[in-house]
Amino acid sequence: MTHCMTYDPKKRPFFRAIVRDIDMLEEKNPSIQPQPTPEVDPTMFEKRFLKKIRDLGEGHFGKVELCRYDPRGDKTGELVAVKSLKPSNRDGQSNNLSCEINILKELYHENIVKYKGICQEEGGQAIKLIMEYLPLGSLKDYLPRNKSRTGLSTLLSYSVQICKGMDYLGSHKYIHRDLAARNVLVENERTVKIGDFGLTKSIKNNEGYYTVKDENESPVYWYAPECLTHCKFYLASDVWSFGVTMYELITYCDSDKTPMMLFGDIIGKSHGQMTIIRLVEALTEGKRLPRPEACPEAVYQLMRRCWEKAPDLRITFERLVEELTKMQLQFQTQNHL
Known part of the structure; x- marks a missing residue:
């Protein structure tokens, strides 16, 4: 870095020389080599980033909410429809929601609502289904x-x-x-x-x-x-x-x-x-x-x-x-x- 900031422009190294020196540094010091970034599953949504906006619908066993998935916290995140079971039905109907999730995962058609992913509740017991949000309703x-x-x-x-x-x-x-x-x-x-x-x-x-x-x-x-x-x-x-x-x-x-x-x-x-x-x-x-x-x-x-x-x-x-x-x-x- 000191060589790059030499006062005399003619004495500063060429970029090719800098690259060569960096490669030599990495060979001598493996610990400074960049580590691969762990892969992120795009279908796994974190609950803390799901910000509820309003209810979209409710049935006997579950409800659907409009949420914004906003990891940046700047209200620019994607709008999604989130389906979850009511607390009173989580034990009896959890298999049904799991089946619905597995079915939607398999389907991809322009006239079928798109599966986005899932979100696990605390403890990993209950899950939410994340789908695309269609703004004009039913x-x-x-x-x-x-x-x-x-x-x-x-x-x-x-x-x-x-x-x-x-x-x-x-x-x-x-x-x-x-x-x-x-x-x-x-x-x-x-x-x-x-x-x-x-x-x-x-x-x-x-x-x-x-x-x-x-x-x-x-x-x-x-x-x-x-x-x-x-x-x-x-x-x-x-x-x-x-x-x-x-x-x-x-x-x-x-x-x-x-x-x-x-x-x-x-x-x-x-x-x-x-x-x-x-x-x-x-x-x-x-x-x-x-x-x-x-x-x-x-x-x-x-x-x-x-x-x-x-x-x-x-x-x-x-x-x-x-x-x-x-x-x-x-x-x-x-x-x-």
Whole structure:
């Protein structure tokens, strides 16, 4: 260093000579060689850097919060959605959250919410699931607020994207079991993603279906007859749920036209197990959700193909992508004429 600061510029060493001298110093003194930086796992989030901003949603067993992951402490960190179990459910439901984490780790698709990582609580017992944050919320909340600026072509585009995500999920031998507008998140006015995989199950080691052994809460009005009568869930059961979800989209998630309200008109007032019994009777008799006002007949008939009583007669997600894409282009062209 002293040689570099010699007063006479002509007597200062060249950079090449400095490099040579440094190399010689490192050879003679191994302790001054730079040590390799330990690898940091980008999927492990530290709890102390997760700063809660607000609640995003809450269910019977868990909750989702909007947080900023801010290691620098300057409020420039990334916004993330953090899912955790309520303290009262950590013992009974921890396996379910672990399963959801393992499923999301495997999935990477433009129409499925992205897995970011996990965060361990003190003691390493409870864990939190870290996901990408989609600022516009669920379709159930987004569509009523944006009805005037969301045309049929856009609704069909959302439907195509949901089907692409579900087709991808099915190709990996997973069934979602809770597909509904409340579980489809909006990234921007053009893009939606399937979220909430808390009820998702693998059928990799089964016979093409999953049997429910203990179901405390079920979104029964989105369920196919085989789910209600035999607690069996096929890939085709998700197709049925998509038909109901598409119905929600076409009605802009109108609170007066929810599947629960409309089926309530069909089966009459009931509660508990009697609701399921009457719902099964109505579906067995061929009763289905009525065609929404202003819904083109072709679109409604596509929904009906999702609601065939026998699972093997229902349209597939792959076929739905083809049919819906054609319809979207057709209605888009008509609007431009």
